[in-house]
Amino acid sequence: MxxxxxxxxxxxTTGTPGQAAGPVxxxxxxxxxxxxxxxxxxxxxxxxxxxxxxxxxxxxxxxxxxxxxxxxxxxxxxxxxxxxxxxxxxxxxxxxxxxxxxxxxxxxxxxxxAPTGAIGPDKARVVLAHTATVAPADVRVNGETVFTNIANGEFAEAEVPAGTHEVALLPSGSTADPILGPLDVALEARTLSMIYAYGNPRDGSMNVIAHTSTLTADGAVRPTTIDTGSAGLARGIAVTPFLLGG
Structure with missing residues (x-):
């Protein structure tokens, strides 16, 4: 759009006119x-x-x-x-x-x-946030449920192999009738994609907003940890690690 x-x-931040510029x-x-x-x-x-x-x-x-x-x-x-x-x-x-x-x-x-830290070669980092008018949902990537019971305002973070992945958002505990998708998401190596699922499936407004930035390399070969977390305004909630292939 x-x-x-x-x-x-x-x-x-600006200084007072007439003063010498200080350190930026x-x-x-x-x-x-x-x-x-x-x-x-x-x-x-x-x-x-x-x-x-x-x-x-x-x-x-x-x-x-x-x-x-x-x-x-x-x-x-x-x-x-x-x-x-x-x-x-x-x-x-x-x-x-x-x-x-x-x-x-x-x-x-x-x-x-945004988790902007360095990333290994041939990997991409994704943050998927639930900002839609739906109950807690599960996230499936390439047909596999990798995040469960993510509530409105919460997010999931993953490092995955670069390439095209099929992503779907489903009601928690369900494997059919996605709320959103399946969508083919192309992820370039050494990038961070911030993705927000928004809207209401009842009125057809469900969609995603995404933006991407470039990450630096860290020399690692195999970063495959996936963590779930909470939104930035709800820090302190425990996270649960998952492992995604690779």
């Missing part, structure tokens, strides 16, 4: 995802407008923010949401506006730290 939002300049502080990168079907919203960070008229599927940024706490707000017809965000030096974070699990619920916001 072509972005309809009017993006403004990234937020940058390392920044954090924040990307904003609009995942509410039918909504048109304006986005502000710390009271400064960064986008207007953002529609579902728009990927805004990345914006450079100073390390520390910030507030991201979304406003529009039927939408008025403010979310606190804390970012670390050099980190990359996605902030996602989406619908809750319950039908008719007000939009909510979750943040997801």
């Amino acid at each position: 072509a972005a309809s939002s009017a993006l403004l300049l990234p937020l940058l 502080k390392a920044q954090a990168n924040v990307t904003v995802i609009q995942a509410v079907p039918g909504a048109t919203v304006d986005v502000s960070v710390d009271g400064r407008s960064v986008a207007t008229g953002a529609e579902v599927g728009d990927i805004l940024g990345p914006f450079e923010l100073s390390p520390g706490g910030h507030e991201v707000t979304f406003t529009g017809p039927g939408v008025d949401v403010a979310s606190s965000l804390d970012v670390a030096t050099g980190a990359s974070t996605d902030v996602v506006l989406h619908l809750p699990a319950e039908v008719g619920g007000d939009p909510v916001v979750h943040s997801y730290d």
Whole structure:
């Protein structure tokens, strides 16, 4: 979908006019995802407008923010949401506006730290987040259930062989009638794909939003660990490791 939002300049720390420039502080990168079907919203960070008229599927940024706490707000017809965000030096974070699990619920916001660490050759990293109006779901990759019972706002992270993989989202405990997919997802080596399942299968709005970045090599030969986790606003939940072939 072509972005309809009017993006403004990234937020940058500035000095006082007339003062000598000091050392440049390392920044954090924040990307904003609009995942509410039918909504048109304006986005502000710390009271400064960064986008207007953002529609579902728009990927805004990345914006450079100073390390520390910030507030991201979304406003529009039927939408008025403010979310606190804390970012670390050099980190990359996605902030996602989406619908809750319950039908008719007000939009909510979750943040997801992008795992940008180095990766081995011929591998790709994927973060798949459940931001749809559905109950907890399972994820199947190439016909195998690799994540179970992921609730709205939670995510799964995996490192998989580069190439094309068939991915489907299904009601927990089911192996038929996918909520989404199966989809063929092409993953290039040494990339990170942040993927968000959004919408409501009852009204045909179920879809995905994805964006990809390049990772550096770490020299490893066989990184195959898969972990489940929670959304960025629900840290501290235990994770369970799985192993995916290879």
